[in-house]
Amino acid sequence: MKKIFTKITAFILIAIFICACNAVKRVPDGKNLLTKNDIIVNGKSTNDETASNQMYQKPNSNLLGFRLRLNLYNLAKLNPDSTYQAKFKNNPGKYERQSKILSAKQVDRLGQSFLYKGIHEFLKRTGEAPVIIDTSKTKKTLLRLKSYYFNNGYFNVAMNYDIDSVGYKRAKINYNITTGAVYTLDSIKQNISTPALDSLYKTNPEPPILKSGNQFKTSDFEEEKNRITTYFRNHGAYFFQPTYVTFDVDTIGKKNKADINLIIKDNSIQEKDSSRTEPFKLYKISDVNIYTDYSPARAKSQIKDSTTYKNFNLYSYDRLKYKPRAITDAIFITKGGTYADFRTTLSSRYLNNLKIFNYPSIQYEVDKRDSTAQSLIAKVYLTPRKKYSFGATLDLTHSNIQDFGIGASVSETIRNVFNRAETLEISARVNVGSSKDMANPNDNFFNVSEYGVDMKLNFPRILMPFGTEKIIPKSMIPSTSIAAGFSKQRNIGLDKENFTGGLSYLWSPKRYNSAKLDLLNAQYVRNLNPDNYFKVYTSSYDELNGIGKDYNVNADNWGDSPEEQNRKNLTIPKGTTGFTNDVINNRTALTPSDPEYKDIESIEERRIRLTENDFILATSYTFTKTTKKDLADNTFYQFKTKIESAGTLLSAISSVASLPKNSRGNYDIFNLEYSEYIKTEFDYIKHWDFGKEKVLAVRSFFGIAIPFGNSDYIPFSRSYYSGGSNDNRAWQPYALGPGSTNAVNDFNEANMKIALSGEFRFKIFGDVKGAIFADAGNIWNVLDNVTDEKAKFSSLNDFDEIALGSGFGLRYDLSFFVIRLDLGFKTYNPAHDKGDRWFKEYNFGHSVLNFGINYPF
Template sequence: MKKISTKITAFIVIAILICACDAVKRVPDGKLLLTKNEIEANGKSIKEETIFNQLYQKPNSTLLGYRLRLNLYNLANLNPDSTYQAKFANNPEKYKRQSKWLSEKQVNRLGKSFLYYGIHNFLKKTGEPPVIIDKERADKSVLRLKYYYFNNGYFNVNANYNIDTLSLKKAKIKYAITPGNAFFLDTLKTTILTPALDSLYQTNKSNTFLKSGNQYKTEDFENEKNRITTHFRNNGAYYFQSNYVTFDIDTIKKVNQANINLVINNYSYQDQDSSKTVPFKIYKISDVNIYTDYSSENNNRTITDSTTYKNFNLYSHQKLKYKPRAITNAIFITKGGLYADYKTVLTTRYLNNLKVFNYPSIQYEVDKRDSTAQSLIAKVYLTPRKKYSFGTTLDVTHSNIQDFGIGLSVSETIRNVFNGAETLEIAARGNIGSSQDLANPNNNFFNVSEYGLDLKLNIPRIFIPFSTEKIIPKSMIPSTLITVGFAKQRNLGLDKENFTGALSYNWTPKRNHTARFDLFNTQFVRNLNPNNYFFVYNSSYRALNAIGKQYNTNPNYYNNDIDRDLVIERGTTGFTRDVLSGNASFLKPLESADIESVKSIEERRLRLTENDFILATSFTFSKTTKKDLLDNDFYLFRTKIESAGTLLSAFAKTTNQKENVTGNYEIFNLEYSEYLKTEFEYIKHWDLSKEKIFAFRSFFGIAVPFGNSNYIPFSRSYFSGGSNDNRAWQPYSLGPGSSGAVDDFNEANMKIAISGEFRFKILGNLKGALFADAGNIWNVLDNVVDEKSTFTSFSDLKDIALGTGFGLRYDLSFFVIRFDLGFKTYNPANETRKRWFQEYNFGNSVLNFGINYPF
């Protein structure tokens, strides 16, 4: 029966595809379906996407060469209402019978159901109507092609087209272009009537886009207009606009060459009924007035409080609530300085970044006190936000640990808390979740819980006892972030209490560059139930228990004489102690390999159950060329270096602190972590046009313990696998190296990851992707000695795992829902001869769910 149903389903699918493949089904008689555009220039085929974008008509879109959307449209009934009514018009008795069985109202409503109407409406909206060749649009395409070549210096271009019929109701259009010879720039002259502007132009003319010998391009002329306008307006020319820049192009008596004369006329303005022309003036700022509590309601009220601070005038309708420095630090418009557009933009950005005002308004007016009329008064209008604001957030989450989680957070934001434009945020959060990977003896759905409290204080400047203006000027919009947090996890592994604190400095060295320096970032992790270790990490227990059955003779260590399973905690602790000390009797002599295994299990237990104290200093830098959310052709580079424990060790040595029995220093009776960690990440996106994008990511990270540590804390280590990593493996289930992920949560202190993804449009907001993820984790320069898990030379790169697959994504504008199916293509955990494609099947595949793109 199962085979028959499968055949029937396959037959139906094939029948639908055959019916839909009639691409000209909706093409009227006498019309032609556009199947292809061809463009030739001087008899040579053109493939450039920018030239094809000039055409008004393009063939129906395809998916891997198949016109999916056109065929979906052809499947639709374009008039489902008429078809439904016609069914009863030809058979009135049928309508009567259905009306008795249902009702007249229900029968009429049935015509609007998904079966009769909705499915066809969906096919019409999702599908794409056939592109019918339109000669009028083809003529417009020829005109646009001429414009394109003209704008690139081909002044004598000719173009035409020909419609080539291929088969019944199908044709392609061939566009033939004869560009002629390109024109090049010859002599360049300037005619600038205002002497002050002429002097300004001369100071920056080396950056011109127009250079003798270059091919004529309209784009270069537009760029030159914008360059000149920006330069003038940043140097006092307040009334200058780009339309004052014109070009005289002379090609008379020239062979494929053009002389260029750049013309800038004087300023013209309307004075009553007449037009007047005067030279442009260079304006300076005579006053900077800041209105700190402006609103439309109090605009006409009297100013009651004012002060002057470093040539800035601050006004308030009520008592001034801000320290003058907090606001003037954000103002780059200075008294006595030239008017400059960039200062206005920078001031707006900085003020907006304070997060205590609504979007600011900056206006200029001519100072009537200046008889030369060459001074401007800058007026900065600031509208304060509410001092207190309360917020709540409800989240549904999915992570590497939780299969499902519900989180609630409440926060209170206090603005201008110390009258210096500081922002204090107090937030409380709680989360309950479900995880199949964790111990759950009571079989409760919600077996994970967490709650916490966080305080964040943002200071809009570098908070430090000495001045940093020369190193980090205020134009870099510096800020200081002080955070303190507490979180408590229950039923999550060993259960933890997590105390955190940080002092961070942030600034933007250049546009699209960010820098962050954590003077200190401290974390204290306290395990509440370390005795749960072997309940949580079952793989460690199974390995130890298997060895125990071979050697253990102590009846107090196992549950019964038949199973002889080690009892947690009494048996696991006692047997481990006996093996490592060697002071016990065993069923047979201990083998060195088993002793090393027990030692390795115990070292991992100690590492994951002992409390951690981390005091780190780090620097993070990132650079991107991404302009906005719609930019699909950019790169992102990020690097981070972190040092932990170095200051504590230096203090301990300087003050002659005593080492403990293990030879390490302690703070608060706890060994602190000491390591050096660095990371590099590079992401690049290429826009291949037609909503096709290729995305690439590479990552390298390594953390090396030294001094007070011989391993990296679990919270600072790396793992591999998951929806944002190697998608052919579950989180924590890949590596280290070729070890085969023998532990429950596999982590290490070095990671390499490389991913490539080809993204394309399928239907409407439904997107597809083909991806390949490579990478792994290894232990290096720590206390792990297992050869399969460690990285000792470049030959260990053969342990890089490869996963490939495909995915579906639905774009909801504000976020993307993502499903990726990954297949293990190369698995280093297998034998050398069985690593490629041995698990390339659905049974060993991994389905990942994610929000937004992985990179």
């Protein structure tokens, strides 16, 4: 493997060298390929990203110093049509010979084929033409740079450029900039013509952007305009716009300082061919009119139904289909209140969040009934969505369990169910798939299946027997969700039936924050085929069977036929159960002090844990905070924390009611021990945007679930695993840990997890992106019934069991989602002996190729 890797590396280096020599293939004689723009400010080079963005010409893009797209372009024939025709002009007999074989028409069409033309068109589209230095564009860049530095307070900036040759047909441009002293703000005065605005300006609690002593920056002036405009428009100044804010900058008689005079003139009103000015007015709302079934075609139709509710006027062109409160709760514009932009925005968000209307339109007009002309009528136009909508999907899937799957789902959404803007979503799904890890005695390709039904009823308010407005006001856009679901799996592990139900509340304390309280979250998991355990968890069977060959004393555990007796393999489930019972009941030569005895205890403990039916009744609270404004924002952070408690309520009821305990000393419900634990998680993501589509992304995660009371372990569905396309990508899902155990089980899980990942993303060409990543982390057992010391986290020394994977990946951006391929290498593997963990399996033979949709974090 090392020899192959060396050959591949040598081949890549030779290819890069050849392509590098070919970089100036399309550069005409007497011209130069632009290799670098060097901005030299006061004698020192700068990496100012904003200054670099002023360039009219930038060097060809590169990947780790290699200009891939330029070399792809150079591989293409610029005029493949002419080249194809020239081949026959130089050899006329060749055309005649080929025409006899194919026909003249087919020979001509061959010239338009992918082999002769298409491949070159593809290379030109994918590649990048050489950037040849153009001095006219260089001079335009100088003007841009001068404007940039001038707008940042360097009023006496001087600059020039020179071109340096750096090789055959290659050159770089040096932009030499002498900034001079920077200007700062000195005195700042205001001249506001409208007294009402002058008073508002003085009462604004937000500090001004422009302050004496600050460096002069044009961007600060724009921010100050927006700050003032936002405050004025949120306090009644409906007609005020940023263009009314101007600044007079005076530098006469000043040394590197500027006096600023902020000027806001009166409102300018255009009337036919003339204009006049008058002081700005602060408006109040005289009426709020809501049109509940508006459409442009109905704009001039007659209103047929109307009502007034808490000073809101509701109108309908047909019969009013909504209870008034369902809509008025979503409107923050109030009669008699002061006009405010933020109330309009908040109302639009809330109305849109109801999911029963298309995006609402809110308009204002001056109330002609008011003689002072200081009143506005707010008009809210709502266009209902269809009451019933049907959806269907067909998907190709890949998951931790299925290598390949085909899924189909149908859904029905019913809006305004109880005439208070509720939505009911009912969906059904079915999936068939193939998995090499599942038991498959008939060797069928589609050997796993799952189907399920889900229902979700959403209320656009908090459903509580008492008022919550003081704790969670409607400005936080609260909602309540009641959900129930059922699913059934076949040939997936032990085959399962899964019943779920829940009552949850969701609200947004701030614009980019969200909170969710799962008051009740119930899950009942029923294993349909527990006898199939050792056919699924084959590593556990292999270990048990290996011990059985040496210590089994009951021939019936090997089967009935002579062939089975000779093989001495424990049958499933009769033989495995029989041998385990013989060991635990001391009917074999093994004693509790023997390592094999402890291994069998551990195997049996895990079998019981994974084959027992689970009932979980949990309450959880999740809080998420993010600074991400939209999908294009690549400089943000996101913090998410969750705390979950399960079984506490049931234990309290059982204790108060003095209910009896079972033989194990635990409480039962419906003859089933319920789970009791507390779980908490912390997840932090941070992105840095370095420009030119280079992004550094970091994620850290910590989670722990501690069983107590009625449980001494965490249910499989609530435990943690490590590895996979969104975790440590150098290991397969469930294939890392716990601790240093070398993943002794088939599906390895534990109740504590630490993960830390970093990824540097960059553009390769077009929509193809690349990434270099490193993933660290592991899972451990802590404070539960697992006895294997290698799997437990017992001291700080166990931090040396944190695994490290590294690698690289490719991404193809399809706008609405990203297709991702990541190749991970085991860099530090804690499963090996100390001193032998670094780079032991750092090769392609032990690498893991992950396929994923969208970025991992």
